[in-house]
Amino acid sequence: MVCSVGSSANGASDVGSATVVQLSQFVIYGPQGQRRELSFKLGKLNVITGESQAGKSALIEAIKYCLGGEHFRVPQGVIRDSVSWYGLRVKFDGGSEAFLGRPKPDAGRSTTSAMMLLVGADVPVPDFVALQANTNADAVQDYLTAQTGIQENIDIPPETSTRPPLEANFSHALFYSLQRQDEIANRSLLFHRQQEQFIPAHIQATLPYLLGAVTRDYVLAQSELSRVKREWQLERRALDRARDRQERGRSEAFALAGEAEEVGLISDVPDDADGDHLVTLLSSALDSRSGLEELTLSSGRAFSEIENRRRELADEYRRVREESGLVKSLLSEGNAYEDEVGNHTIRLRSVELMPSDEVDNDLCPICGNSAPHNPSVAEIQESLRTLARNLDGVERDAPRLSRTLVALEEKATTLREEIADNQRALEAIADREREVADLRERINAQSYVRGRINHFLEEEERFRSLPLTVQEETLLGLERRMNELERILDPETVRENVRSILNVVGRDMGEWADRLKLEYSGSPVRIDISRLNVVADTPSGTIPLDQMGSAANWVGYHLVAHLALHKFFVTENRPVPHFLVLDQPTQAFYPPDVLARDDVNDLSDADRTAVTEMFKLMYDVCELLTPNFQVIVLDHANLNQPWFQESIVEEWRNGLKLVPQEWL
Numbered sequence: 030m031v032c033s034v035g036s037s038a039n040g041a042s043d044v045g046s047a048t049v050v051q052l053s054q055f056v057i058y059g060p061q062g063q064r065r066e067l068s069f070k071l072g073k074l075n076v077i078t079g080e081s082q083a084g085k086s087a088l089i090e091a092i093k094y095c096l097g098g099e100h101f102r103v104p105q106g107v108i109r110d111s112v113s114w115y116g117l118r119v120k121f122d123g124g125s126e127a128f129l130g131r132p133k134p135d136a137g138r139s140t141t142s143a144m145m146l147l148v149g150a151d152v153p154v155p156d157f158v159a160l161q162a163n164t165n166a167d168a169v170q171d172y173l174t175a176q177t178g179i180q181e182n183i184d185i186p187p188e189t190s191t192r193p194p195l196e197a198n199f200s201h202a203l204f205y206s207l208q209r210q211d212e213i214a215n216r217s218l219l220f221h222r223q224q225e226q227f228i229p230a231h232i233q234a235t236l237p238y239l240l241g242a243v244t245r246d247y248v249l250a251q252s253e254l255s256r257v258k259r260e261w262q263l264e265r266r267a268l269d270r271a272r273d274r275q276e277r278g279r280s281e282a283f284a285l286a287g288e289a290e291e292v293g294l295i296s297d298v299p300d301d302a303d304g305d306h307l308v309t310l311l312s313s314a315l316d317s318r319s320g321l322e323e324l325t326l327s328s329g330r331a332f333s334e335i336e337n338r339r340r341e342l343a344d345e346y347r348r349v350r351e352e353s354g355l356v357k358s359l360l361s362e363g364n365a366y367e368d369e370v371g372n373h374t375i376r377l378r379s380v381e382l383m384p385s386d387e388v389d390n391d392l393c394p395i396c397g398n399s400a401p402h403n404p405s406v407a408e409i410q411e412s413l414r415t416l417a418r419n420l421d422g423v424e425r426d427a428p429r430l431s432r433t434l435v436a437l438e439e440k441a442t443t444l445r446e447e448i449a450d451n452q453r454a455l456e457a458i459a460d461r462e463r464e465v466a467d468l469r470e471r472i473n474a475q476s477y478v479r480g481r482i483n484h485f486l487e488e489e490e491r492f493r494s495l496p497l498t499v500q501e502e503t504l505l506g507l508e509r510r511m512n513e514l515e516r517i518l519d520p521e522t523v524r525e526n527v528r529s530i531l532n533v534v535g536r537d538m539g540e541w542a543d544r545l546k547l548e549y550s551g552s553p554v555r556i557d558i559s560r561l562n563v564v565a566d567t568p569s570g571t572i573p574l575d576q577m578g579s580a581a582n583w584v585g586y587h588l589v590a591h592l593a594l595h596k597f598f599v600t601e602n603r604p605v606p607h608f609l610v611l612d613q614p615t616q617a618f619y620p621p622d623v624l625a626r627d628d629v630n631d632l633s634d635a636d637r638t639a640v641t642e643m644f645k646l647m648y649d650v651c652e653l654l655t656p657n658f659q660v661i662v663l664d665h666a667n668l669n670q671p672w673f674q675e676s677i678v679e680e681w682r683n684g685l686k687l688v689p690q691e692w693l
Contacts, residue, residue, distance in 0.1 A: 545589065
């Protein structure tokens with residue numbers, strides 16, 4: 030049965046107990062879907078031997094990448110260019126396993142979080158077409174942390190430290206399962222990634238838990254101490270407030286009563302009022318009415334209606350004034366017309382002095398002189414009659430226009446009065462709005478004071494219900510529990526436990542250092558957690574690794590330290606992956622010219638003996654701890670020993686490399 034990430038099959042029941050984690054198969058996929066598989070033996074020594082630049086050093090980085098590593102550090106070149114996906118089958122005790130797949134990052138990117146996770150009792154290596162990211166690196170790390178058996182834990186640094194609390198996880202456990210070529214022969218550091226920023230502090234913080242120097246009870250005590258400290262701080266502040274309230278309670282109550290009186294919530298605060306009286310007054314302030322309900326809230330609507338009426342009156346007044354002006358203009362024009370017609374009538378009435386019979390139209394009827402085109406007397410008389418009729422019309426219209434003008438003037442006066450009344454109504458509403466605004470401002474002030482009074486009364490009730498003696502006793506109880514937990518969590522106790530465990534590990538280190546004939550092997554050797562390196566305790570003092578002999582000693586002590594640690598991890602069932610990958614542990618014994626010729630047998634007898642002893646030690650430790658410990662070695666050596674030959678997984682020579690030639 031195979032389940033994708035998120036399945037409940039396998040793993041969940043194992044969380045909380047240490048689980049053997051070993052590598053069963055490494056897989057790479059070519060750009061065209063080709064597949065290359067590399068299988069490992071569980072609980073055994075596995076040797077991949079071969080010439081330089083065959084891909085051995087890239088393998089350790091690819092394994093770490095598949096285990097959810099943050100960075101993609103496969104070296105530039107053929108392997109990066111020719112591989113599209115990397116895969117790793119991981120085996121757990123009890124028969125369950127997982128396939129961890131991860132694509133190569135896209136061009137221009139240093140890594141990718143996309144991963145594929147399949148879990149089950151038997152998970153076959155998927156075909157290229159089935160590869161699909163279904164999770165991310167963080168989720169894979171969480172899964173492996175749980176599968177390895179790493180329980181809830183926390184390392185809380187001293188209060189003087191700026192480092193945040195740290196919880197051990199699978200990535201921390203990998204510090205003890207990988208040794209790159211530049212690490213295994215380094216005299217200044219012992220663990221994987223130790224040269225990176227912050228990593229030494231992480232190793233020092235998490236190693237005590239991984240060794241078992243920090244128990245689950247210790248972790249629970251750390252959590253309880255954090256909780257008790259928080260409670261103590263809260264109780265301390267509450268007690269300080271209670272004591273302060275006791276000292277300034279009446280003065281604060283009196284001040285609040287004064288504020289309540291100022292905003293109209295209460296009245297008549299006696300100067301000699303005691304605390305109980307003040308509390309009664311303040312309680313009554315919370316029930317005081319605001320007075321806002323006495324005012325209508327419809328003034329906004331009334332204002333709008335009156336404003337609309339004002340515009341209507343103004344429009345009507347403007348129309349009346351325009352009509353009045355028109356009537357006045359008509360009257361003025363009529364008077365002028367009447368005057369003009371009167372003058373013409375007077376002039377024309379002289380025609381009455383002339384004979385009424387027909388006269389010569391070519392002669393002026395007045396003077397008798399010749400006057401071409403002069404009107405006849407009849408025509409003049411007709412004009413006079415027409416003017417008389419027009420004048421009669423004007424005289425008849427004048428009284429009617431005068432009456433209209435009087436009516437319009439009266440209407441204008443009425444409209445002016447209505448506009449004045451309208452303006453007074455608007456001003457009254459504005460005054461009312463200001464009154465409401467003032468009251469609202471007072472109510473806001475009352476609400477603020479009410480809030481302060483409410484808070485004061487709540488604290489007063491709490492302080493009265495919880496006497497100072499009770500609070501003081503509660504605080505003393507928390508202090509006693511803090512002291513008890515701090516004794517349990519004394520860092521010196523943890524340091525003593527770590528030193529004791531590392532002394533046990535040091536006994537195996539010393540025995541195996543004697544076997545490899547390393548320098549200072551006759552003295553007690555151990556891992557110094559403060560230095561994060563190997564030291565030898567001699568009569569003349571402590572000798573650190575960086576002051577010991579040659580590269581052969583540096584490699585040798587790295588080897589015995591990690592083998593001894595893993596023996597302890599296995600025998601004590603600690604939650605650390607039960608495999609160790611070593612890259613080029615024999616590099617100190619192979620000169621560059623030998624490696625260039627790939628003549629791995631061209632060693633001195635002493636160097637050949639030392640190389641043989643190193644591999645035999647790895648083989649024997651695996652046999653001692655079988656089936657729970659696995660060593661994978663990437664090296665040039667190819668020893669003509671039966672136990673070594675049976676340990677060879679692949680030999681990368683004569684064209685055989687990690688990436689097949691046909692992929693290029």
